[in-house]
Every structure is written in C-alpha cells, then in structure tokens.
Amino acid sequence: MNPPVLARRGSYLVRRATSLVLSRWSAWRWQGRLARLPRGAGGRVLLHIGCGEIDAPGFINIDARPYPHVHIVAKNLYRLTMIPDESADLVYMCHVLEHVSHRSVMETLREMWRLLKRGGVLRISVPDFDHVIALYRASGEQVVAIEQPLMGGQDYPFNFHYAVFNRAHLEGLLRATGFDLVRAWDPQHCEFHDFDDWASRRVPWSGREFPISLNVEAVK
Numbered sequence: 001m002n003p004p005v006l007a008r009r010g011s012y013l014v015r016r017a018t019s020l021v022l023s024r025w026s027a028w029r030w031q032g033r034l035a036r037l038p039r040g041a042g043g044r045v046l047l048h049i050g051c052g053e054i055d056a057p058g059f060i061n062i063d064a065r066p067y068p069h070v071h072i073v074a075k076n077l078y079r080l081t082m083i084p085d086e087s088a089d090l091v092y093m094c095h096v097l098e099h100v101s102h103r104s105v106m107e108t109l110r111e112m113w114r115l116l117k118r119g120g121v122l123r124i125s126v127p128d129f130d131h132v133i134a135l136y137r138a139s140g141e142q143v144v145a146i147e148q149p150l151m152g153g154q155d156y157p158f159n160f161h162y163a164v165f166n167r168a169h170l171e172g173l174l175r176a177t178g179f180d181l182v183r184a185w186d187p188q189h190c191e192f193h194d195f196d197d198w199a200s201r202r203v204p205w206s207g208r209e210f211p212i213s214l215n216v217e218a219v220k
Contacts, residue, residue: 038057038058038059038060040059040192044089045088045090046088046090047062047083049077049091049112050093050096052067056193056195057194057195062077078108080111085114086117089117090121090123091112091121092192093112094198094199095197095199097124098152099152099159099161101163102163102164105163109173113220118220121217121219121220125213125215126165127150127164127212127213128211128214131211132212135203135205138205139206149212150164166214170216179220181219185216187200199215200213
C-alpha cells in the first residue's frame with residue numbers, strides 16, 4: 001500500500017477513534033447530569049424543546065431564554081449536541097418548528113430523530129396553514145386576522161415564523177426523516193400533557209374562536 005493511501009487511512013482511523021471517545025465522554029457527562037434532572041412516570045426522559053414560559057411536570061425544559069425553570073439553555077434548539085443519541089422517550093415541540101427556516105426543517109427533524117430512543121415519540125404542535133386559511137376566509141379576507149398565527153408575534157427576536165405546515169406536508173417530512181407511524185394527538189386526552197399551551201388554544205376573531213394548531217406525533 002502506497003504512502004498517501006496509508007496516510008489517508010491513518011487519518012480516518014484517528015478521526016474515528018476521536019469521535020468514539022468524544023461520544024462516550026458526552027454520554028458519561030449526560031448520565032451524570034440526568035441524575036439531577038426531572039423524569040416522567042416510569043423514569044422516562046421527556047424533553048420539552050422550546051418550552052418558553054411553560055414548566056411542565058416531569059419534563060426537562062430546554063429553551064433559548066434563561067427562565068428559572070429552564071434546565072438547559074441552548075441558543076440553537078435544533079442542534080442539541082450536549083444530549084447523546086437515543087436519550088429521550090419523548091420529545092415535545094409546541095409551536096416551535098415554524099420558527100425554523102423551511103430550508104432547515106428536515107435537518108431539525110433528523111436531530112429530533114437522533115435524540116429519540118427506538119420506539120420514542122416526537123410530539124409536535126404547529127400552526128396549521130389550513131386553519132389559517134379558514135380564519136382568513138371567515139374574517140372576510142382580512143390580513144390582520146392572520147398576521148400573528150401566520151408570521152408570529154414578532155415581539156422578541158425568536159418570535160418569527162419561517163415555515164408553514166399542513167397535515168400532508170408535515171407527515172411527508174416526518175416519513176422522509178424515517179418515522180414509521182404518524183398520527184394525530186389530542187391535548188385533552190394525552191399522556192404527559194396535563195398543562196395548557198398553544199396545542200389547545202384558539203384564536204379569537206370578531207366574537208368567535210378558531211382552532212389554529214396542527215397536532216401530530218410520530219414514532220421512531
């Protein structure tokens with residue numbers, strides 16, 4: 001075998017060994033940290049990514065803003081390198097995915113896939129574009145009726161929307177990521193969801209309330 005080939009092979013082996021060592025070090029650090037973090041029923045690991053002001057019982061709260069109840073403050077909620085592969089039983093993202101550029105949604109879903117154990121669940125709530133259209137039509141096609149659900153509150157730097165979803169589109173993205181089972185979930189009758197958030201809220205307009213959320217979960 002000639003020297004350049006040997007050099008390339010040696011470089012690959014060094015990178016591979018370094019990656020393995022770092023992976024084991026990350027897993028060891030995570031286990032130590034996990035001992036001090038909340039667990040769900042049965043000791044299950046529940047991640048609430050983009051929790052905001054919600055402090056859900058049993059969840060490990062992850063957010064870019066350092067609220068007192070946030071256990072992990074991360075500027076990039078979509079690349080959580082401090083958490084090893086296959087660590088979580090449930091990943092919950094409520095009105096978070098629409099804040100990701102539509103060009104990066106697949107990358108984000110792959111990261112959620114990485115975090116989940118086999119059989120784990122990714123539970124998502126996002127503004128449903130079909131509901132937004134229904135609200136727009138019911139309002140007499142007034143743009144002001146849909147500005148916030150479509151584009152975000154825009155009252156702080158993270159609160160802007162960059163992607164839109166309906167059931168068919170989101171399910172297609174989840175299946176393309178590798179999730180086998182995609183189904184609707186009901187915030188009123190759902191394990192690990194005994195709190196109020198945007199998954200069950202409605203948008204008021206002219207004395208009426210309109211549903212806004214698309215609630216979908218997928219099994220790894």
